[in-house]
Amino acid sequence: MTSDLAVYAAGGVVWRLSEGKVRVLLIHRTKYRDITLPKGKVDPGEMLAETAVREIFEETGIRTSLGAPLGVSRYGMPNGKQKIVHYWSAAASDEAIRASSFVPNDEVAGLEWVGLKKAHARLSYPVDIEILEHFERLVDDGVLHTFPVIALRHGKAVPRDEWDRGDAGRPLTPRGKAQAKAVVGGLRAFGVRRIVTSTAVRCVATVGPLSKAIARRIEETDLISQDAWEDGTSDVREVVGRRVRAGKPAVLCSHGPVLPDILSELALATGTMRGAYLADAAALETGAFSVVHISATNPGSGIVAIETHAPKV
CATH class of the missing domain: 3.90.79.10 (Nucleoside Triphosphate Pyrophosphohydrolase)
Structure with a gap:
């Protein structure tokens, strides 16, 4: 560059x-x-x-x-x-x-x-x-050993007003597909081994190239889907808590409205004080992701660092 x-x-x-x-x-x-x-x-x-x-x-x-x-x-x-x-x-x-x-x-x-x-x-x-x-x-500070939990927003999807079927079925646009391919290298750089995604077509398609690149299956769940978030049946806490307890590099692919809850739950699960930085990390454009670095030896000691990346697509 x-x-x-x-x-x-x-x-x-x-x-x-x-x-x-x-x-x-x-x-x-x-x-x-x-x-x-x-x-x-x-x-x-x-x-x-x-x-x-x-x-x-x-x-x-x-x-x-x-x-x-x-x-x-x-x-x-x-x-x-x-x-x-x-x-x-x-x-x-x-x-x-x-x-x-x-x-x-x-x-x-x-x-x-x-x-x-x-x-x-x-x-x-x-x-x-x-x-x-x-x-x-x-x-x-005793936080050299860390693992990442990555919040990824799905790639650019066909707009709602151009889609006459259920919202969860909206596919990626050509730009969204390009974004999905462009983020693979960035996500692999952080050693991602677990892929968890909303069941929405646009989210599953976004992590498809990553799944192929690292030969790992995609775990789909309604608990971080936008439909569940809108009707009050989502359970972001359960998904985030499981990933923090596992202590392994993981990516969570979800939607714009759900991302603030994912970042807030990561703060809660690690005993981190909340602040405007969480909103900044959650305000992702399509295809972008925020990496939350957590202490591997003492996850409850607070978030070590957060960084945000966006594909040039």
């Missing part, structure tokens, strides 16, 4: 536990002879989270899923443009590390796992150290 004034990129602080201590992964770049965090430019059509996972894999050979966001770094480039880089925490499992096929190359000369203190001394750039400090706050 680029513009006349800026170049967008994404990356992460890749981490693991070794003998009970946090280690982070630094890359030694060949061309620049520096030490930095894995990152790279957004490819056309990519969502930022998708870029982060791809670039981490391309530079390190390690497949990761994203955790909590760590902020954004900005710095000037020699061509006069500003580079804007979004970062996430990214846990590396022992299995993923063993599976890495990394070899030194023209871009990355080597990889180095170090403790946090050594990372401060090693990193070449102050902007990287600032991102590392955001990461350290997660460590200090």
Whole structure:
């Protein structure tokens, strides 16, 4: 993603536990002879989270899923443009590390796992150290291990005034179908493994490409459907509570009027104080989603972070 004034990129602080201590992964770049965090430019059509996972894999050979966001770094480039880089925490499992096929190359000369203190001394750039400090706050707060529950609004559907049958049967428009495909990479970046959706055709169709991509079945429920919400038979609390108790990455695909209840119930289930930020996270355009990061070790300690993403379709 680029513009006349800026170049967008994404990356992460890749981490693991070794003998009970946090280690982070630094890359030694060949061309620049520096030490930095894995990152790279957004490819056309990519969502930022998708870029982060791809670039981490391309530079390190390690497949990761994203955790909590760590902020954004900005710095000037020699061509006069500003580079804007979004970062996430990214846990590396022992299995993923063993599976890495990394070899030194023209871009990355080597990889180095170090403790946090050594990372401060090693990193070449102050902007990287600032991102590392955001990461350290997660460590200090005991919320480094997180899992996401994602609220997804269905893609653009045929308008009600152009549909003469039941509302639940409204299909996606061509734009809605494109949105459903465009969000797959972004949702996969957060390691989604459970797909729960309203029974409405437009919701089921929105998560269809994701289901195919990750080879996971779709769980349909009327409890988060718009029809049930309108006639008072919905049970958002039951659906959200089940997902928080499970502690696994999940997406809940629903409707504009139902999304505020989903975000409110996520706050309630995690002991989080309510505020305007919940309304902001629920005010999604079609095809957009909000990622709610929850502590895996103490879900009742409050929401760790919320971020919102929208496909460029």
